[in-house]
Amino acid sequence: MPGLEDLYREIILDHYKNPRNRGQLEVPPAVRADGHNPLCGDEITVFVELDGDRVVRVAIDGQGCSISQSSASMMSQAMTGRTTDEARALLHRFKHMMSIADHDHSDEPAEDIPLGDLEALQGVVKFPVRIKCAVLAWNTLAQALDSAAS
Amino acid sequence: MAAIDVDALIQDFPLLSAAPEDGRRLVYLDSANTSQKPNAVIDAMGRFMRESYGPINRSAYRLAAAATDAYEGARNRVARFINAASADEIVFTRNATDALNLFAQSWSRAHLRRGDVVVLSHMEHHANIVPWQMMHDEIGIELRWIPLTDDGQLDLANLDDLLDGASVLAVTAMSNVLGTINPVAELCTRARAAGAVTMVDACQSVPHGPTDVQAWGADLCAFSSHKMLGPTGLGVLWGRAEILEALPPMIGGGNMIDDVRLDGYSCAPVPTRFEAGTGQLVEAVGLNAAIDYLDTLGMDRVRDHERELTRYAIDTLTAAFGDDITIHGPSDPELRGGVLSFAFRDLHPHDVSQILDEYRVCVRAGHHCAKPLMRILEANATVRASLYIYNGPDDIDVLVEALSSAGDIFGF
Ligand SMILES: Cc1ncc(COP(=O)(O)O)c(C=O)c1O
Numbered sequence: 139m140p141g142l143e144d145l146y147r148e149i150i151l152d153h154y155k156n157p158r159n160r161g162q163l164e165v166p167p168a169v170r171a172d173g174h175n176p177l178c179g180d181e182i183t184v185f186v187e188l189d190g191d192r193v194v195r196v197a198i199d200g201q202g203c204s205i206s207q208s209s210a211s212m213m214s215q216a217m218t219g220r221t222t223d224e225a226r227a228l229l230h231r232f233k234h235m236m237s238i239a240d241h242d243h244s245d246e247p248a249e250d251i252p253l254g255d256l257e258a259l260q261g262v263v264k265f266p267v268r269i270k271c272a273v274l275a276w277n278t279l280a281q282a283l284d285s286a287a288s
Numbered sequence: 289m290a291a292i293d294v295d296a297l298i299q300d301f302p303l304l305s306a307a308p309e310d311g312r313r314l315v316y317l318d319s320a321n322t323s324q325k326p327n328a329v330i331d332a333m334g335r336f337m338r339e340s341y342g343p344i345n346r347s348a349y350r351l352a353a354a355a356t357d358a359y360e361g362a363r364n365r366v367a368r369f370i371n372a373a374s375a376d377e378i379v380f381t382r383n384a385t386d387a388l389n390l391f392a393q394s395w396s397r398a399h400l401r402r403g404d405v406v407v408l409s410h411m412e413h414h415a416n417i418v419p420w421q422m423m424h425d426e427i428g429i430e431l432r433w434i435p436l437t438d439d440g441q442l443d444l445a446n447l448d449d450l451l452d453g454a455s456v457l458a459v460t461a462m463s464n465v466l467g468t469i470n471p472v473a474e475l476c477t478r479a480r481a482a483g484a485v486t487m488v489d490a491c492q493s494v495p496h497g498p499t500d501v502q503a504w505g506a507d508l509c510a511f512s513s514h515k516m517l518g519p520t521g522l523g524v525l526w527g528r529a530e531i532l533e534a535l536p537p538m539i540g541g542g543n544m545i546d547d548v549r550l551d552g553y554s555c556a557p558v559p560t561r562f563e564a565g566t567g568q569l570v571e572a573v574g575l576n577a578a579i580d581y582l583d584t585l586g587m588d589r590v591r592d593h594e595r596e597l598t599r600y601a602i603d604t605l606t607a608a609f610g611d612d613i614t615i616h617g618p619s620d621p622e623l624r625g626g627v628l629s630f631a632f633r634d635l636h637p638h639d640v641s642q643i644l645d646e647y648r649v650c651v652r653a654g655h656h657c658a659k660p661l662m663r664i665l666e667a668n669a670t671v672r673a674s675l676y677i678y679n680g681p682d683d684i685d686v687l688v689e690a691l692s693s694a695g696d697i698f699g700f
Contacts, residue, residue, distance in 0.1 A: 204698075
């Protein structure tokens with residue numbers, strides 16, 4: 139059985155207890171998307187503010203477990219400053235790490251973008267029921283980017 | 289009346305008496321979700337399939353007759369178990385959800401009009417909410433809600449107003465989140481006086497104590513085999529004969545008809561008219577064995593065992609964690625069954641259950657299919673430990689040990 143230390147890494151607990159970029163952004167200029175996990179009732183709202191093609195600010199609201207909250211916190215940091223294309227590439231890379239095929243990029247291998255702190259979430263893959271928690275914020279961000287693009 | 293000897297009883301349950309893994313035995317605290325199965329049930333189903341399996345109701349040969357007897361025998365067994373007036377009042381369904389839907393949809397379409405009132409409570413399972421909401425959308429029935437008191441009991445202060453002019457009262461006998469045992473007989477009496485038909489969601493009560501549907505004075509009730517040691521795939525709708533006679537079947541097909549011509553059909557008598565298609569014969573044999581097992585134990589003893597274990601659990605958890613644990617629902621074990629939903633510090637239930645799993649403690653983390661109630665508790669989710677005949681104080685002690693380590697991991 140995989141050990142809990144694979145799941146509850148130091149960095150994850152730190153982001154859980156001290157979440158970065160918590161709060162709301164004004165809409166517009168920001169866009170927002172709501173995500174929820176029907177299994178556990180977790181709810182998350184992701185706000186994204188773009189300057190042209192670049193993500194300048196991300197904010198996270200809502201509540202959830204340590205995995206969904208820390209993943210959202212790390213994501214908000216990792217996304218800030220990226221172009222929307224880079225943001226989507228990182229999204230793809232992250233889902234790839236979570237062993238999830240994503241429909242938009244089904245055949246493409248994920249680019250080798252450095253994941254930094256996000257690597258800490260690798261251990262989640264060994265706990266399949268928690269993968270949904272880890273990707274909740276990411277799927278919600280994808281919705282926000284889609285609605286910004288449309 | 290001797291108490292249940294859990295150590296001996298566990299030997300009847302293969303999963304619970306299996307060799308420990310990593311030095312830990314399975315601590316199953318999720319019986320409100322679904323119960324474990326004793327050998328008596330597993331073997332009865334296997335034996336039946338090996339030795340006497342055949343079709344129900346359709347053929348003249350002896351194997352078929354024996355299968356029909358087994359199926360009808362199970363119906364009889366269920367009737368006696370809940371003190372129904374006759375086996376013809378027992379309808380086999382897929383599960384309790386199926387039974388609750390059959391009544392809500394079919395009764396509403398046949399007997400309710402726009403503005404007619406159905407009274408539910410804030411502690412209902414989605415299975416006794418959503419079907420009525422569907423009928424609200426389809427027919428325009430009005431839904432009224434019995435609220436809760438602060439300690440998680442039904443607040444009956446305004447019951448007469450709520451029941452005034454109501455056509456149906458549909459309410460749970462015991463909450464699958466709070467553990468609260470509701471005063472079903474009183475509710476049914478008052479609803480009947482107001483002219484309402486009464487449906488009792490008995491999913492959490494039938495497996496855990498004596499049931500007498502006639503003493504309740506109810507019109508219908510629903511429960512599931514899989515929560516009472518029986519197999520999945522089988523539920524029960526009990527209805528008083530005259531109510532079932534007035535309930536149109538929802539699913540048409542084989543078995544449920546009396547005659548079919550090109551220009552129409554006529555239905556088989558109750559309860560067969562509700563059992564279209566090939567029935568759950570093997571499952572019915574399993575449920576029969578489960579009821580035999582429970583009856584041999586004695587349902588009064590089952591209730592006593594769970595009440596005392598609930599008392600132990602509340603006392604032990606409170607002593608160990610004080611204000612760090614909030615157990616929802618009534619604190620008096622006399623008023624509740626063995627369902628303990630709680631908040632532990634500010635840890636998310638998902639994280640708690642993940643850590644408990646390391647100790648092989650199985651609890652449910654989530655909204656328990658009662659989201660309206662969760663909103664009232666102001667929780668997205670809770671941890672729920674639920675007890676049954678095969679749990680003892682040792683299981684609670686392991687729960688406490690595992691919860692302590694959850695606190696450690698998160699640095700509390
Ligand atoms: C109170 C209550 N009602 C209804 C149900 C639905 O039972 P089933 O899923 O077996 O149809 C459950 C079980 O989850 C329950 O606890």
